[in-house]
Amino acid sequence: MANKLCMTVMSGSIDRLTGMAILASGAVAMDMEVEIFLQLWGVYAFKKDVIKENMNLSEFQEKGEMVAKRLQELKLPMWYEILKEAKETGNVKIYACSTASAIWDVKKEDLEMVDEIIGAGEWIDKSKEAAISLFI
Amino acid sequence: MAELSAEELKNLKADKVVDARGTSCPGPLLAAKRAIAEVPVGGVMEVLSSDPGTKRDLPLWARKMGHEYLGTIEEAGYWRIFVKRGK
Numbered sequence: 001m002a003n004k005l006c007m008t009v010m011s012g013s014i015d016r017l018t019g020m021a022i023l024a025s026g027a028v029a030m031d032m033e034v035e036i037f038l039q040l041w042g043v044y045a046f047k048k049d050v051i052k053e054n055m056n057l058s059e060f061q062e063k064g065e066m067v068a069k070r071l072q073e074l075k076l077p078m079w080y081e082i083l084k085e086a087k088e089t090g091n092v093k094i095y096a097c098s099t100a101s102a103i104w105d106v107k108k109e110d111l112e113m114v115d116e117i118i119g120a121g122e123w124i125d126k127s128k129e130a131a132i133s134l135f136i
Numbered sequence: 137m138a139e140l141s142a143e144e145l146k147n148l149k150a151d152k153v154v155d156a157r158g159t160s161c162p163g164p165l166l167a168a169k170r171a172i173a174e175v176p177v178g179g180v181m182e183v184l185s186s187d188p189g190t191k192r193d194l195p196l197w198a199r200k201m202g203h204e205y206l207g208t209i210e211e212a213g214y215w216r217i218f219v220k221r222g223k
Contacts, residue, residue: 022162029165030197076160089166 004033006127009136012041013058014079015067020136021082027132028090035130036094037123038114042136043100046111051080080112087113095123139207145218146209150182151175157214161189165197168219172203175221180206186214194219 005027007020024034038046045054057064077085086092095118096111108114127133140148154171156164164185175181183194195205198219206218 025166026162026193029162029169029193030200031169074160075158085166089170 001131002033002129003031004035004130005132005134006035006037006130007134007136008037008039008123008127009042010039011058011136012045012054013056014045014054015057015059016136017045018079018082021079021086023134024092025082025086028086028092031090032131034086034090034092035126036092037118037127038094038096038100040097040100040103043096043104043106043111046094046096046114047104047106048110048112051112052078084113097123139205140218142207142209145207145216148180148182148206148218150218151179153182153184155184156190157184157186159185159187161187162193163187164190165193168194168197172201172219172221177221177223179221181219181221183217183219184214185217188215191215191217198222 005023007023009020011017024036027034044050055064094114095116096114098117098119101117108117152171152175154167156167159167164183164187168181168183172181183190185191191208194217198205202222204220204222206220208218209216
């Protein structure tokens, strides 16, 4: 079993992406390797023209403004800043699903922080050795 | 070595103080991970954190990394957490 956290990220909602980024950061701090596989809305949320504009929430949308205000008060960085810091500090690899990349018509260069575009088979192969495997 | 008493902790002179107050979990843990590299082996790092998760995370982290958790002092609104670098 590899000392690795694997997260399959289907969601493009910033509440879920924030949870994902905090876990990635915690895993880096605990000296784990982190690998992330982006599917449909995950790929969309990492698009360079979307990443900072996206304000989509998956749950309790009416609380969005309150949450945004609290995040500011707590000086919590945005999810992509948390993830970027984790990537700079530890061993974090981010992959985009090839089918989702075709749907959005994007190349690796159009996506923020993405290392490779890969297929589902390779992802399953990478994640089967992981000590922790999550679907976001 | 066992954990130190509050009195012993208060008299401890840290080789490196990491002020992570105001950052949320796991910010202080990441800050500690980066800072321990600047502490000599056998030296002491003191982490200041206002996040309650950190006082539980840091002892776990220290054990996992081969460092030694020395103890925590609670101050008003924050904690002083002491770790001795093991390797």
